[in-house]
Amino acid sequence: MTVAGDMCTEAAGVEAVSTTTPGTMAVGTAAQELRLKRGEFAIAVHLGLIRLIVRQDGGRPRVGHDELDRLRAQEGFPEALRARVRTVGTAKGAQQLGISPDRFTRLARAGCFTPITFYLNRYRAIVWLYLADELSGFAAREPRLLVGRSPAWLLGRLEGGTDCRARNWRSRRVERLLALTEDPWARAAVLAETLDPVQLAEVIDDPYERAYLARIRPEPAFGPTGPPLARETMAHLMRADEPDEMLWRRVSLVMELDNARETRPAPSPGGEWRDFAPPGDGRAPEPDVRADAGSVPANAAPDRAYVSVPESDPAPAPVPVSVPASVIGSRYGSEPDSVHVPTGVAKPAPGLLARIGLRRRVSKATGRQRPGRGRAPYGT
Incomplete structure (x- = not known):
């Protein structure tokens, strides 16, 4: 036994x-x-x-x-x-x-x-x-x-x-674990344990945040005792298995993450810290748009809406730039062929359904349907 x-x-x-x-x-x-x-x-x-x-x-x-x-x-x-x-x-x-x-x-x-x-x-x-x-x-x-x-x-x-x-x-x-702690990141770690890895990745885009939540996950009083089968059964029983419960856990996790990011950022490798606190208007930090759109590589990552400037060159003054839909359209849904992003105007953050991975978006640049991701990367 x-x-x-x-x-x-x-x-x-x-x-x-x-x-x-x-x-x-x-x-x-x-x-x-x-x-x-x-x-x-x-x-x-x-x-x-x-x-x-x-x-x-x-x-x-x-x-x-x-x-x-x-x-x-x-x-x-x-x-x-x-x-x-x-x-x-x-x-x-x-x-x-x-x-x-x-x-x-x-x-x-x-x-x-x-x-x-x-x-x-x-x-x-x-x-x-x-x-x-x-x-x-x-x-x-x-x-x-x-x-x-x-x-x-x-x-x-x-x-x-x-x-x-x-x-x-x-x-x-x-409920008992949430009552035992007031730290927002520890509370988010408790809720993250109720989702399987695929759903957790849909809600939390940042892998460093997921690793941090896994590291601060509450442990048993006597440590991880027992055979591996018992620990696997424990992890399986902790995951929500009904649609309404999974939806409730996703929403709760998103709300707890918002509170945790405002309190302090999660650590990243190399001792770097990411500024997750939104500005005073509650929107995500505006992107650092530099140079011109012609210098954007063809294989640029879809979640990057800026151009990196070599350290040896002086940084030019920010100017308005037309970013192709293939760069930012896949993140925010259907966009026209060219989207003008003026300086100082932040892109609106996705809605709650998109952040918990329940809304699908169609990218006109690729013509494919993408599942909703969790939260737009900070700085986009």
């Missing part, structure tokens, strides 16, 4: 301290002091019952001695703490609710209660686990769903093949 319980909880942004952390201990030692298993400890962190300390140097999170003293001082320790993080599977959950395992599975698939974690059995099948406390609360709120005939709305969901377990677990995990 491959347990994935300690992989569902991250220790991002709870409390940042310096590289020297006196009066702390490792999470493994803290779990033993609190008489919790690794999976129980991870669930307690996920629920906010235990606060971790994250070091500024990026090391493994730790637990302060004052946090252990606070938990030990609670009434009913350690039984009360273990009861709050106790999980049950389908068989024990059905027994707790007094229903059959088949009815329990139908209620879970319809989204009546949300899993807290999962593990892979010996057949490599996903086994969902639920909080025993939440099942007791559900039984008290919805006693009519436990006896008699199932309502029409529940039967309609099941007949349509609905299975809300993975989606509800994913939404719960994303």
Whole structure:
């Protein structure tokens, strides 16, 4: 049995301290002091019952001695703490609710209660686990769903093949991770994890931004433990798999990226930083248009609307230039044969549908249809 319980909880942004952390201990030692298993400890962190300390140097999170003293001082320790993080599977959950395992599975698939974690059995099948406390609360709120005939709305969901377990677990995990941090880039990294690489590239054009988000992605409290199969299953379950959910994650990521770029730019290779902050009017920075259009190479990149000038030559004064549609038309959609770009006038940024990759554009220069990209490169 491959347990994935300690992989569902991250220790991002709870409390940042310096590289020297006196009066702390490792999470493994803290779990033993609190008489919790690794999976129980991870669930307690996920629920906010235990606060971790994250070091500024990026090391493994730790637990302060004052946090252990606070938990030990609670009434009913350690039984009360273990009861709050106790999980049950389908068989024990059905027994707790007094229903059959088949009815329990139908209620879970319809989204009546949300899993807290999962593990892979010996057949490599996903086994969902639920909080025993939440099942007791559900039984008290919805006693009519436990006896008699199932309502029409529940039967309609099941007949349509609905299975809300993975989606509800994913939404719960994303909401908790977003609540753990206020850093806009870390929040964007959480949302980026819900999209597959192809969709992520459609939303975020810049590969350096994607690499930065992957680097600051929240990690489990105990590190990337478990076999590769469990980690692959975790990554697969984190990705949105329904059209409405994917659209919502795309829109949320675009909004979070706008906030992150205004706060600070993402680092690029060589120690360079790109100025992602828009000017006061909220538009993208205007291009540096130099020389004349005749010096534009025939194979110029479609996202470049300027001409590079050698360092040895003095930079001429900016003048208006007519840029061919093959240069900027593919970025902003259908354009006439020649587009006059006067100096000081910025090209309007694409709309939200184009930025999340849901609107297709036709380039008259090439006659081909291009899928919508995420965000127009800054400086165009």
